[in-house]
Amino acid sequence: MEHGGGGLHRTLGLWQLTAIGLGAIIGAGIFSLAGAVAHDIAGPGVTLSFLIAGAASAAAALCYAEFAGLIPQAGSAYTYGYAVLGELAGWLIGWDLLLEYTAIVAVVAISVSGYANFLLQNLGIHLPAWMLGAPGTGEGHRVDLLAMVLCLLITFLLSRGIKSSARTETVLVLVKVALVVAVIVVGAFYFDADNLHPYLPHGFGAAVTGAATVFFAVFGYDAMTTAAEESKNPSRDLPRAILLSLAIAMVLYVLAATVLTGMQPSAALHPESAFAHAFAAVGLDSFAEILAVGAILGIVTAMFAQLLGASRICYAMSRDGLLPRWFSRVDTRRQVPARPTWLLGLIAAGIAGFSPIVTAAELTNIGILMAFVVVCAAVIVLRFRAPDLPRKFRTPWVPFVPLLGIGFSLYLISKLQPVTWIRFGIWVAIGLTIYGLYGYRKSRLATASGTVAEAEEGHAGEAGEDAPRPVRS
Numbered sequence: 001m002e003h004g005g006g007g008l009h010r011t012l013g014l015w016q017l018t019a020i021g022l023g024a025i026i027g028a029g030i031f032s033l034a035g036a037v038a039h040d041i042a043g044p045g046v047t048l049s050f051l052i053a054g055a056a057s058a059a060a061a062l063c064y065a066e067f068a069g070l071i072p073q074a075g076s077a078y079t080y081g082y083a084v085l086g087e088l089a090g091w092l093i094g095w096d097l098l099l100e101y102t103a104i105v106a107v108v109a110i111s112v113s114g115y116a117n118f119l120l121q122n123l124g125i126h127l128p129a130w131m132l133g134a135p136g137t138g139e140g141h142r143v144d145l146l147a148m149v150l151c152l153l154i155t156f157l158l159s160r161g162i163k164s165s166a167r168t169e170t171v172l173v174l175v176k177v178a179l180v181v182a183v184i185v186v187g188a189f190y191f192d193a194d195n196l197h198p199y200l201p202h203g204f205g206a207a208v209t210g211a212a213t214v215f216f217a218v219f220g221y222d223a224m225t226t227a228a229e230e231s232k233n234p235s236r237d238l239p240r241a242i243l244l245s246l247a248i249a250m251v252l253y254v255l256a257a258t259v260l261t262g263m264q265p266s267a268a269l270h271p272e273s274a275f276a277h278a279f280a281a282v283g284l285d286s287f288a289e290i291l292a293v294g295a296i297l298g299i300v301t302a303m304f305a306q307l308l309g310a311s312r313i314c315y316a317m318s319r320d321g322l323l324p325r326w327f328s329r330v331d332t333r334r335q336v337p338a339r340p341t342w343l344l345g346l347i348a349a350g351i352a353g354f355s356p357i358v359t360a361a362e363l364t365n366i367g368i369l370m371a372f373v374v375v376c377a378a379v380i381v382l383r384f385r386a387p388d389l390p391r392k393f394r395t396p397w398v399p400f401v402p403l404l405g406i407g408f409s410l411y412l413i414s415k416l417q418p419v420t421w422i423r424f425g426i427w428v429a430i431g432l433t434i435y436g437l438y439g440y441r442k443s444r445l446a447t448a449s450g451t452v453a454e455a456e457e458g459h460a461g462e463a464g465e466d467a468p469r470p471v472r473s
Contacts, residue, residue, distance in 0.1 A: 009161075010232050012231045016170055017237055018240075020224040020241075021249075022248060023172070023302060024301075024306060030180060038257070044262075046207075051254060061243060063376045064076075065395070066395045069391060072231065074229040074230075076097075076223075076312075077222065077372075077375050081375070093374050094313050095428070096428070097368075098317075106348045109303060111299055112300060132145075132146075134356050144352055144354075154304055155348075158336065158341050159336060159338045172304075176298040179291070179297075184252075184256055214253075215412060222371060226313055263282065310340075320444055322435065322438075323439070366420055375405075
């Protein structure tokens with residue numbers, strides 16, 4: 001059934017990769033963050049918040065695109081950091097992303113559970129209180145069973161093979177995008193320009209603060225790049241898919257946020273389900289219910305992309321010897337790393353079932369921003385270290401664009417709560433312990449001098465002999 005040395009099966013084309021990126025980007029952000037930021041922070045200037053966040057995210061996306069063409073290997077930011085900044089830097093970012101991606105899956109599952117319970121209640125179906133939430137989240141709550149089941153269903157889908165699961169993801173993303181377009185078109189008939197005045201009720205600074213909040217809705221392309229080794233032509237298609245998915249998402253975000261704030265004054269928007277309440281307020285109750293279903297579909301596709309990212313990072317780290325080889329054994333029939341997929345899916349289910357959504361969400365923020373810093377910094381380092389590498393895509397205006405990505409990411413990191421830093425520090429300490437006791441001695445770069453060539457081959461792959469070579473930090 002399984003073997004340890006085989007690679008992943010290349011089945012993903014440009015549009016399937018773009019669908020994975022859109023699935024990760026367009027999710028809770030469009031259905032909840034737009035209303036929350038408009039109501040609480042920026043007013044109608046939420047559209048400006050999305051534009052600012054999109055510009056900052058685009059700086060990191062351009063850096064990701066350069067590496068995706070240069071190092072078309074599974075692992076995304078982990079692989080890029082490993083190849084350019086060294087083994088220790090790669091380990092730290094990979095270890096961090098394992099936690100962040102898995103926690104994101106749990107957060108999204110908890111959100112979907114809430115939407116699903118709302119719809120069931122509207123249909124007259126009332127589930128027992130014990131299965132409706134984690135302990136402490138409500139009277140009688142013992143476990144969020146719906147969230148756990150959803151995590152396991154997504155895990156099962158991914159374990160069946162990337163081709164079939166990517167087809168399902170593509171269909172769901174098309175439905176989601178069609179729904180967002182419908183929101184824009186239908187909402188335009190109820191648009192009142194007077195609701196946009198004043199456009200910046202709390203000043204430009206509030207729009208910037210709003211950008212820091214919605215930034216987490218525009219980074220999903222990172223998860224898509226972890227599927228590099230399952231792309232038919234990664235050097236060509238990955239850079240295109242990164243930029244295409246972000247561009248499509250940003251157009252939809254800005255148009256939808258503009259329509260939303262034009263339908264209702266920002267102070268009247270519902271901070272959690274703004275679109276559904278806005279359409280209900282103008283008498284379109286049936287359309288509001290359809291939106292609730294669409295929100296569920298949209299958020300589910302984000303789960304798919306994030307669990308895909310977590311499992312491929314674990315696979316890449318295991319293949320490099322930093323984690324036990326057990327994790328990099330590929331199912332020979334379905335050509336997927338089923339072991340890390342199921343392990344991380346079960347962990348996500350546990351977090352989703354027994355942790356409040358706020359606690360789970362706090363685990364997701366810092367890792368993605370750290371990944372952005374690593375990738376942007378690596379672009380600058382590699383431009384000076386190896387300026388003549390045959391790059392399929394070149395980040396423009398280096399070092400200005402990477403420095404913009406680094407600066408904005410560090411700014412957002414500085415805004416995180418102290419408890420987030422404490423949890424992050426504990427996780428890093430655990431990771432360093434594992435690296436010191438196992439990874440440092442067992443990695444491909446450590447086991448023998450001949451292994452260096454093997455590691456180089458594993459990371460250079462089809463990028464050719466000119467690709468950057470991993471080093472001991």
